[in-house]
Amino acid sequence: MAISAADVKALREKTGAGPMECKNALVESGGDAAAAEKLLKEKGLAAAAKRTGRATNEGRITIKQGDGKVVLVETTTETDFVARNPEFIALGDAIAGIALEKGHEEPNDELHALVKDLATKIRENMALRRVKLVKTGANQYADSYIHGDGAIGVVVVASSDKPEVFLKGELKGFIHDIALHIAAFSPEALAKEDVRAEFIAEQEGIFRKQMEMDEKLAGKPASVLDGILGGKVKKWLAEICLLDQKFVKNDKLTVAAALAEAGKAAGAGVKLDGFVCFRVGG
Numbered sequence: 583m584a585i586s587a588a589d590v591k592a593l594r595e596k597t598g599a600g601p602m603e604c605k606n607a608l609v610e611s612g613g614d615a616a617a618a619e620k621l622l623k624e625k626g627l628a629a630a631a632k633r634t635g636r637a638t639n640e641g642r643i644t645i646k647q648g649d650g651k652v653v654l655v656e657t658t659t660e661t662d663f664v665a666r667n668p669e670f671i672a673l674g675d676a677i678a679g680i681a682l683e684k685g686h687e688e689p690n691d692e693l694h695a696l697v698k699d700l701a702t703k704i705r706e707n708m709a710l711r712r713v714k715l716v717k718t719g720a721n722q723y724a725d726s727y728i729h730g731d732g733a734i735g736v737v738v739v740a741s742s743d744k745p746e747v748f749l750k751g752e753l754k755g756f757i758h759d760i761a762l763h764i765a766a767f768s769p770e771a772l773a774k775e776d777v778r779a780e781f782i783a784e785q786e787g788i789f790r791k792q793m794e795m796d797e798k799l800a801g802k803p804a805s806v807l808d809g810i811l812g813g814k815v816k817k818w819l820a821e822i823c824l825l826d827q828k829f830v831k832n833d834k835l836t837v838a839a840a841l842a843e844a845g846k847a848a849g850a851g852v853k854l855d856g857f858v859c860f861r862v863g864g
Contacts, residue, residue, distance in 0.1 A: 585609060593618055640665040641711070642732030643860045644674035646682045652724045652737050653682045654860050656712040657684075657697065664706050666731060673700050674732070689714040714858055718766060722855060723748035727761035736761045738857040739753065744850035753852070756844040759831050764859050769824035770857055777819065789814045 585608045592843045596619055597814070604618070610709055611617035642659035642665055655838040674800070677693050680686065687692065689710045701708040709711045718724045723830045738761045740748070744829075747753050789811055794797050799807065820826040825838040832840060845852035 583615065588615070588834060589615065632690070639863050641807050641862045642671065642673075642674055643735030643862060644678045644732065645726045645728060645737065646675070646678040647724065648682050648725060648808045650718050651682055651685070652716040652718070652726060653678050653686075654714045654737060654858055655681065655710070656713070656735075656860050656862060657708065658711050659861065660706045664704060664708075667704065669700060669704065670708075671732075673697065674775050677713070678714055681713050681715065685715060686713055689713050701720075703818050712860060714860070719743045723754075723757065725754070725757045725764060727758065728842060729765045729789075733862050734765045736857065738764060738854060739855045741755075741850045741855050742845070742850045744848075747850040747852070750848060753844060753848045756788075756840075760837065760841075760854065761857075763827070763830040763837065764824065764857055766830055767827055768859065769827060769857075772821040772823065772854060773825050774819050774823050777823065780818075784816065786811065786815055799822045804826040825854065843849045 585605050590604045591609055593608060593615060594601060607621045608615070611621055614682070619793040632810045637715075639658070640660065644655045644657070646653050655674055657677065659665055659670060666698045673696060677696055680693065680696075687783060690710070693710050694712065697708050697710045716724060716737050716739060718739055719741070722739055723745065724737055724739045727737075729735045738757060740760075741756050742748065746758070771785055793807060793810065799810070802810075825836065825841075827837050829835050829837050830838040835843070841852060841854060
């Protein structure tokens with residue numbers, strides 16, 4: 583059967599497959615373009631299944647914001663080359679758009695199918711690693727930040743007794759600076775009260791082991807050792823809790839102190855309610 587170059591070209595544009603694959607599929611399907619497309623997709627899915635064991639350490643974070651909602655998405659792939667591919671970038675945008683519109687709070691079959699379609703076309707293992715939906719109330723304001731080529735994505739939520747203050751440039755800029763701070767300093771919790779007790783106990787155990795190996799502390803009374811341990815835990819909590827970290831724009835102030843100053847300048851009570859930080863592979 584004679585297969586025209588125009589038929590091959592049309593099938594390539596629809597599937598992204600190579601010219602010989604398209605021609606062979608058209609021959610095998612008797613020139614039926616729809617059947618050839620289905621055949622290529624089936625072969626592509628089979629090949630994609632074989633690639634699923636390959637690591638997907640590259641990727642990007644996508645954030646979309648709508649009325650009272652913000653969604654973060656992490657899509658991953660094998661190479662940084664594909665992570666910069668416009669189709670891969672568009673994939674993240676499409677997934678985030680659907681998740682925002684439909685209120686998806688985690689990956690599901692509908693979203694995974696979009697990833698599988700592109701993985702079949704580009705022939706590289708891909709995955710939808712995470713989806714997070716953040717909802718905001720009437721007195722809340724959400725700011726987002728994407729760092730670099732999508733390696734880090736941050737959403738920070740603040741609230742006020744006078745939510746109209748978030749419309750002012752100064753306070754909006756400050757909340758955005760908080761998002762930048764989170765990307766730079768990687769806090770693990772908003773405040774000390776949010777750190778899990780078992781996580782603190784685990785870190786205390788690490789500090790105790792370190793102290794036992796420190797010859798300078800040998801023979802010290804238990805009360806002294808407990809005081810040293812308490813100091814280490816306090817310092818560690820200040821390093822991992824956002825409100826206690828030194829503010830990126832003014833290291834003479836903690837984030838909590840800088841927030842209080844910003845609220846005072848705006849003439850309103852302002853507090854941070856939470857944040858989400860996605861790092862590719864993190």
